[in-house]
Amino acid sequence: MKFKFEDLIIWQKGMDLGEDMNVLSRTFPKDELYNLSSQLKRAADSIALNISEGSILQSGPEYRKFLGYSIRSTAEVVTCLHKAKRRNYLTEEVFLKYYKDCFDIMNNDDSIQK
Secondary structure: OOOHHHHEHHHHHHHHHHHHHHHHHOOOOHHHOOOHHHHHHHHHHHHHHHHHHHHOOOOHHHHHHHHHHHHHHHHHHHHHHHHHHHOOOOOHHHHHHHHHHHHHHHOOOOOOEO
């Protein structure tokens, strides 16, 4: 038994990104704990949270509204990654890996199932 959103690739990728950003944020300086680290984790977690919320008992337009929230959260993660790179908290290689992950989430066909 499982919820239908658990089969959505976009939800699975959002879940993975949330965990990755949680680990990444732990490498930031301690003075970022309540700033960039917190913002990055909350934005990343919001991706999968909005997808799951929008997929349960929602109409098509309502579901698309929640996907829009998820896309906005993904853009927020990208901006946090840019901030982290500018502050030298991550390498170009790490930045590009997560940037690509975000791009893939934003350009995923949410109806594709794994």
